[in-house]
Amino acid sequence: MRDIDRKVLKKIGEDGITFDGVLEIIDRMSRTELKKSFEDDCLFQxxxxxxxxVIDMLMRYRLIRKEGNKFFKVEKKKKEEEKK
Incomplete structure (x- = not known):
């Protein structure tokens, strides 16, 4: 997982996050930070x-799910709950 993916995942709270929220997070990042995650694409995208x-990558890893226009963290059940 890239640094930018971790940063966005940390910002997702119980209320979820919209696409605009992800855009704001990325907008605040410097080009140097983006270049660490996207070496080839940084200059012209x-x-x-x-x-x-970022959203596609987190959904592919099944760390977030989409409900309407918001994205929420996927809650993993504890092993204790599965045994009961």
Missing amino acids: TDKYFAKN
């Missing part, structure tokens, strides 16, 4: 591209 890429 928009923030919208990075936001979509």
